[in-house]
Amino acid sequence: MTSTSSTGSGPLSAEHEELRRTVEAFARDEVAPVIGDYYEKGAFPYDIVAKMGRMGLFGLPFPEEYGGMGGDYFALCLALEELARADSSVAITLEAGVSLGAMPIFRFGTDKQREEWLPRLCSGEALGAFGLTEPGGGSDAGATRTTARLEEGRWVIDGTKSFITNSGTDITALVTVTAVTGRKPDGRPEISTILVPSGTPGFTVGQKYSKVGWSASDTRELVFQDCRVPEENLVGERGRGYAQFLRILDEGRIAIAALSVGLAQGCVDESLRYAGEREAFGSAIGGYQAIQFKIADMEARAHTARLAYYEAARKMLAGEPFKKEAAIAKLVSSNAAMDNARDATQVFGGYGFMNEYAVGRFYRDAKILEVGEGTSEVQRMLIARELGLPA
Structure with missing residues (x-):
């Protein structure tokens, strides 16, 4: 049984679609209305993180024996995308807590280390x-x-x-x-x-x-x-240790790609809403071709980047080599996030420069996606090496 997500992502399993919809509602109803205040104060959103823990988001890709949800890495990526449509600070807290904090222990730790640390990390009661x-x-x-x-x-x-x-x-x-x-x-x-x-x-x-x-x-x-x-x-x-963290970074690039897609899609969401409300020269700006084309390009970027991280995740879960696909997904998705944030700010005009609007946060948050967990230059280097070009 499959279903199609409202983000244009194509068919998902019933379980993945249910998760996506649940996180989408949480991000819309619980995160979006309050995160701006945390952001302006530079405060860590402990209450939001606690709710995410109770939802099982920190345990998504881990076995039930360690307090996890028994899901897979793609489930984590779907959750990250939906969270980042509302806010990237919350999304990166989950991404780092799972793929960087808990995953090294799960992948490479001893049974004793897993039993001691993973239950608390999976519940969100503790962060790594x-x-x-x-x-x-x-x-x-x-x-x-x-x-x-x-x-x-x-x-x-x-x-x-x-x-x-x-x-x-x-x-x-x-x-x-x-x-x-x-x-x-x-x-x-x-x-x-x-x-x-x-x-x-x-x-x-x-x-x-x-x-x-x-x-x-x-x-x-x-x-x-x-x-x-x-x-x-x-x-x-x-x-x-070097080989271990290279494996962790390869996986993490897929997660960051998903987060980047979420930000890119959030820019589309906000621009569509604003284009229908804002009037200029006697009509809604969404009726002008210049705005329509800009938003169309934004949607095309988000859609294409989503396909890239879906493919990287598919190969990873199938046990196939995925280093090149992870690098491509990270490169394409972070570029899409940065380009969409810039275009969304342009759609909003002066209001896009105000922190009270989500696109102001999106613009500030987008640049680090081209730097963190491997810069765009590093991704190009990895892709070139996977193509057989000399190191």
């Missing part, structure tokens, strides 16, 4: 973060400077991480960090991943960044100085 990016690293994630050495059965971590989402909220329970744990025979750094619970001595969470967008999400710098955690907090194999 992923400490990858460093102040001097940026896109060069392999140039990790944070170090971890073993001393008497404990990892001693020293270093700094930057731009880490969900890392300093009142409900943040842990951060998983990448660190250099030695050298390989060829002299390259051995990078491993280590779980650090919040409140661990030597682990300092910085102040919130003052950001252009995503103002209602939590993003901070993290500092580790002689931070000690048990040896068993290693996540996955020692020395496999």
Whole structure:
């Protein structure tokens, strides 16, 4: 049994369509009316996150044995798209909490780590973060400077991480960090991943960044100085941290693509509404071909980008190689979000420059989508390599 979504996304399974409609209603009725106030204050929306937790959104792709919903990664992507149609701060909180906070533990953790952490993360009672990016690293994630050495059965971590989402909220329970744990025979750094619970001595969470967008999400710098955690907090194999986070980033690019599509579609939604209400020169502006063509282009971008992330998710769930498709989806979708945000602001005219209107938030939120979880330049590089062009 299949059904067709109102976003023009084509046939979805009955279960996926039910989820999409549920999140669509939640975003429209619970998020959209109040998020502007959080955004202006730069406040984290704890009550919205709690409601999302009770809905099971943080547990969507995880097995029921860990408190999850037993769904799949595509279900998460559908939820992200619908949330981002209303607000990206809420959507990125879910995306980072699931694909960056909980997924490394699920994919690579021990049974004990999964049993200890996943139930709280799946319920939304706690958030996890992923400490990858460093102040001097940026896109060069392999140039990790944070170090971890073993001393008497404990990892001693020293270093700094930057731009880490969900890392300093009142409900943040842990951060998983990448660190250099030695050298390989060829002299390259051995990078491993280590779980650090919040409140661990030597682990300092910085102040919130003052950001252009995503103002209602939590993003901070993290500092580790002689931070000690048990040896068993290693996540996955020692020395496999780089390969592990590449897998996490490949998956995460599909999720960010879905979020980007949501923002792009939200721009269409808002522009259609406004074009029917706003009058100029004696008639609604939606009757003018210049506005019609602009909105038509916006819808075409959102539709095309949606197909791209659907295909990437399909290949991922089928167990097929999906690196190229994930990079294409992320590139196309983030471009669509940025272009649609710019065009929606133009449709709204002066009102589009006012933060009281959703398109003002959309414009501020769109740019980071071309940067976070791999810049557009990195996506092009990945696509080229997958096509067989030399590295």
